[in-house]
Amino acid sequence: MPDTxxxxxxxxxxxxxxxxxxxxxxxxxxxxxxxxxxQGRHWTFAVGVVLLALVLLVLVLTPWISPHDPATQDxxxxxxxxxxxxxxxxxxxxxxxxxxxxxxxxxxxxxxxxTLVICAVTGSIIGALAARRGGWLDELVxxxxxxxxxxxxxxxxxxxxxLFGTGYGTLxxxxxxxxxxxxxRLMRGLAxxxxxxxxxxxxxxxxxPKSYIVFRHVIPNASRPVVAMGFLRFGHKLITVGxxxxxxxxxxxxxxxxxxMLLDAQPYMERxxxxxxxxxxxIFVTALSVTMIGQGLDIKKRRKRAKEPTAIPVxxxxxxxxxxxxx
Amino acid sequence: xxxxxxxxxxxxxxxxxxxLSLQDLVxxxxxxxxxxxxxxDGVSLSVRQGEVLGLVGESGCGKSTLxxxxxxxxxxxxxxxxxxxxxxxxxxxxxxxxxRRSMQFVFxxxxxxxxxxxxxxxxxxxxxxxxxxxxxxxxxxxxxxMLDRVGIEEAILERRPAECSGGQLQRMVIARALxxxxxxxxxxxxxxxxxxxxxxxxxxxxxxxxxxxDLTLVLISHxxxxxxxxxxxxxxxxxxxxVEVAPRxxxxxxxxxxxxxxxxxxxxxxxxxxxxxAMVSRLRGEPPSPIDVPSGCRFHPRCPIAQDIxxxxxxxxxxxxxxxxxxxxxxxxxxxxxxxxATSTRNPDE
Numbered sequence: 001m002p003d004t005x006x007x008x009x010x011x012x013x014x015x016x017x018x019x020x021x022x023x024x025x026x027x028x029x030x031x032x033x034x035x036x037x038x039q040g041r042h043w044t045f046a047v048g049v050v051l052l053a054l055v056l057l058v059l060v061l062t063p064w065i066s067p068h069d070p071a072t073q074d075x076x077x078x079x080x081x082x083x084x085x086x087x088x089x090x091x092x093x094x095x096x097x098x099x100x101x102x103x104x105x106x107x108x109x110x111x112x113x114x115t116l117v118i119c120a121v122t123g124s125i126i127g128a129l130a131a132r133r134g135g136w137l138d139e140l141v142x143x144x145x146x147x148x149x150x151x152x153x154x155x156x157x158x159x160x161x162x163l164f165g166t167g168y169g170t171l172x173x174x175x176x177x178x179x180x181x182x183x184x185r186l187m188r189g190l191a192x193x194x195x196x197x198x199x200x201x202x203x204x205x206x207x208x209p210k211s212y213i214v215f216r217h218v219i220p221n222a223s224r225p226v227v228a229m230g231f232l233r234f235g236h237k238l239i240t241v242g243x244x245x246x247x248x249x250x251x252x253x254x255x256x257x258x259x260x261m262l263l264d265a266q267p268y269m270e271r272x273x274x275x276x277x278x279x280x281x282x283i284f285v286t287a288l289s290v291t292m293i294g295q296g297l298d299i300k301k302r303r304k305r306a307k308e309p310t311a312i313p314v315x316x317x318x319x320x321x322x323x324x325x326x327x
Numbered sequence: 328x329x330x331x332x333x334x335x336x337x338x339x340x341x342x343x344x345x346x347l348s349l350q351d352l353v354x355x356x357x358x359x360x361x362x363x364x365x366x367x368d369g370v371s372l373s374v375r376q377g378e379v380l381g382l383v384g385e386s387g388c389g390k391s392t393l394x395x396x397x398x399x400x401x402x403x404x405x406x407x408x409x410x411x412x413x414x415x416x417x418x419x420x421x422x423x424x425x426x427r428r429s430m431q432f433v434f435x436x437x438x439x440x441x442x443x444x445x446x447x448x449x450x451x452x453x454x455x456x457x458x459x460x461x462x463x464x465x466x467x468x469x470x471x472x473m474l475d476r477v478g479i480e481e482a483i484l485e486r487r488p489a490e491c492s493g494g495q496l497q498r499m500v501i502a503r504a505l506x507x508x509x510x511x512x513x514x515x516x517x518x519x520x521x522x523x524x525x526x527x528x529x530x531x532x533x534x535x536x537x538x539x540x541d542l543t544l545v546l547i548s549h550x551x552x553x554x555x556x557x558x559x560x561x562x563x564x565x566x567x568x569x570v571e572v573a574p575r576x577x578x579x580x581x582x583x584x585x586x587x588x589x590x591x592x593x594x595x596x597x598x599x600x601x602x603x604x605a606m607v608s609r610l611r612g613e614p615p616s617p618i619d620v621p622s623g624c625r626f627h628p629r630c631p632i633a634q635d636i637x638x639x640x641x642x643x644x645x646x647x648x649x650x651x652x653x654x655x656x657x658x659x660x661x662x663x664x665x666x667x668x669a670t671s672t673r674n675p676d677e
Contacts, residue, residue: 198439199450202500205398206454206507207427216453220444 045296048231051289059105068096070103071254079272091261091275092268100256101282107257108245109286111168112237115175119237120230122176123183128214128222130184131191142188145181153178153240154247161249171250175240179233186229190222197221224297231294235287242283258283345373345409346511346543347397352406354389354396358618365617366392368567369406374511379537379544381558381575383551383590385614389567390547391435394513397545398432399423410511428458431504433514433533437496437521441488448484451503458507473502476539477532494525498532505536512537513545518553530557551594555579560650563587566625567617573651583645583653585630624656632657 034049058065067087074094081089088097130141157174164170194200195218203213244250245259253260258279265275354367366389374380382390395401397408399418408416410430418426434440441450448470455466471481477498488496497517504512514533518526534557537544548554554561554575561578563571563586571584582588614629615621621628627637634657642656 198434198436199442201395201400202432202434202440202503203442203453205400205427205432206457206503207424208453208457212453212457216445217442221442 042296042299044292044299048289048292048294048296051285052293055105055286055289056109058102059109062102062106066099066102068099070095070099070256072096079268079275081272088278089272089274091264091272097275097278100261101258101278104251104257104261104279105282105286107251107255108238108241108259108283111171111175111241111250111257112234115172115179115241116230116234116237118172118176119179119233120183120226123180123185124187124219124222124226125214126180127184127187127189128191128218131188131195132210132214132218138188141184145185148178148181151178154243157240157244157249158247161244166249166252168251171241171244174244175237179237182233183226183229187219187222187226190225191218194218194221228294228297231290231297234290234294238283238287238290242279346376346411348373348409349397350407350409352393352396352408353404354392354401355404362618365389365567365620367396367403368617368620370564370567370569372562372569372572374543374545375560377541377543378559379534379546379557381554381561382545382547382564383549383554383561384564386549387614387617388564389617390564391515393564394432394515394545394547398430398513399426400432424458428507429509430511430513431507431509433497433500433504433512433517435516435519437493437500438488440500441496443488445487446484447486447488447491447499451484451499451506454503454507469506470502473506476505476536477502493521494528497521497525497529501529501532501536505540508540510541511543511545513547515547516549517546519548519550526553533557551579551590563590566614566620568625568654570626570655571651571653573648573653577648577651581648581651583647583651583658584626584655585632585657586626587653589631624654626655632660 067085072095074090077086077090077094078092079090080086080094083089086096086098088101091097091100126141130138153175156177157171160170160174160177191214200213200217203217241250241257242259242262245257246263248260248263251257251260256264261279262276265272265279268275349370349372352367352370355363355365358364368389370393382393384390392401396403399408399415403416406416407414410426415422415426441447451470451473452466455469460466460469470484474481474483479495479498479502483491483495483499491499497520501517517533518529521529530553533544533546536542544557546554546557558575560572560574562569563578563584565586571578571582571587573582578587579591582591615625621638623636623638623640624630624633624642627633630637636656640656642654644652644654645658646652647658
């Protein structure tokens with residue numbers, strides 16, 4: 001019989017020397033958090049963060065740094081090439097392309113971001129509740145997801161805009177109706193797994209209400225993949241907003257966004273190709289940066305094994321995320 | 328094998344009222360194709376006020392499911408759970424929430440028992456808040472009181488589970504379970520995930536708290552030494568059924584069910600340093616699947632003394648002694664565990 005069993009210890013537990021190390025609480029600032037976050041992640045994370053930071057910086061500072069009013073026309077100077085005054089030239093109404101890119105980006109990015117946050121929040125809550133309650137609610141949610149995923153979101157947007165007319169509200173609503181489904185699906189899967197954890201069972205046995213379990217245990221513990229998914233979906237949202245604007249159903253004149261600029265540029269593809277290339281590139285870079293962040297969050301960098309100098313393979317994105325794609 | 332363990336907690340007398348009584352409790356899980364997993368399959372058992380009942384059996388025999396069914400973490404398929412004179416089998420809502428205060432659970436794996444994203448303080452405080460302790464200072468005081476009881480310093484409340492040791496976390500699990508002042512505590516292998524050096528501390532803590540707080544304990548374990556050390560009575564479970572229940576000393580000196588005897592023999596073999604396969608040679612094969620349970624006595628395919636009747640007739644409950652029940656056709660013909668231990672020549676206690 002081992003010693004641990006045969007000696008009956010006498011001391012009261014609170015007289016034992018403490019098992020605690022001294023706690024060192026520290027509140028890191030945003031920058032050091034970012035640096036820490038980038039360590040141990042795939043390189044795409046860092047690149048994406050830098051790119052996105054640049055784009056956002058320009059968009060935030062637009063009211064102060066944009067060289068011209070984006071709506072001021074100068075019909076005498078139509079479709080001009082780059083010059084000192086107009087770095088990216090002018091469009092078919094003589095408006096400054098650089099200024100329009102900056103102002104238009106504010107619309108595109110804001111609408112995509114708002115839609116995405118609404119989608120992520122509602123989708124997560126719906127998915128977590130479905131997993132928690134199970135039964136008919138789960139069935140209803142998952143079948144709705146199946147149905148909604150069948151419709152391309154542009155089609156639903158066209159339908160809603162036909163009913164309610166154009167407007168930012170309609171646009172956001174249209175994108176949300178299909179947009180929550182991948183989040184619900186992802187969250188449901190994660191929540192089912194988390195529901196089987198001991199700490200969830202503990203909360204149940206301790207008598208914590210269901211809402212507490214969902215909002216304080218399940219959702220926080222599923223947040224990492226959901227955030228990664230949010231970043232991955234942002235690019236998709238941005239492109240969809242652009243597509244709707246391109247179809248003339250998104251942002252309405254005199255406002256403009258990158259999609260609308262593409263539409264405007266179409267008749268002048270041969271005379272001034274940069275009119276189409278620039279907003280396209282803006283959409284591309286922004287979508288790419290955010291997607292790279294999402295990828296970086298999703299892919300854990302493989303730790304170099306000490307004795308294996310072989311190249312580190314880049315793992316494919318997790319299937320859970322690919323599965324949720326509506327395209 | 329003499330008593331090398333000091334026995335200083337009183338054995339509960341026959342007269343004590345059962346705090347918990349299970350009547351033919353069944354918990355089946357669907358296994359697809361119309362089949363069922365017979366995790367808990369007709370358990371009748373009572374736990375007396377103030378005692379420590381040991382529940383032993385191999386992994387997968389349904390011990391943990393039984394605990395979860397009693398605690399109403401899962402719903403029973405059939406049968407009754409009577410707690411403190413009240414049938415709680417299908418208690419719901421408010422009643423169930425009140426019940427949560429009186430029966431609690433200590434998890435096997437302390438690392439998984441706390442939300443990794445929450446500080447331990449938040450985890451500990453939540454149940455108090457959910458049970459109507461509105462005053463923050465009061466909650467804080469209650470937590471500190473309990474931390475003191477389990478021997479942990481206040482600073483741990485700031486930490487996350489990943490920053491703590493297994494021993495600390497298991498103390499915290501116990502603290503959390505006891506915050507609500509339950510009278511009944513089920514401990515599911517509370518030490519199996521811990522280092523050997525910590526185990527005795529945790530077990531002693533449990534015994535101490537039991538005495539201080541007037542608890543009734545069910546201790547699930549597959550470690551017979553732990554059971555022998557702590558329990559007043561022992562129930563042996565095999566494949567969803569209780570096969571033998573007896574007071575601790577009676578069970579260890581005069582076991583009647585062949586399964587109990589094989590378990591004891593295996594435990595003796597381990598202590599004697601004999602090869603662990605002494606047990607394997609006695610216990611033929613793996614435990615059968617709880618999906619296709621054997622006919623008759625469930626133990627018959629592995630039983631060293633099985634006869635024809637065992638595969639066809641389910642044995643009745645017999646009473647070899649006062650307060651001792653066994654479910655075996657041949658309980659009076661079972662060889663003693665020391666006789667089963669053919670390979671061991673050394674006496675464990677010399």
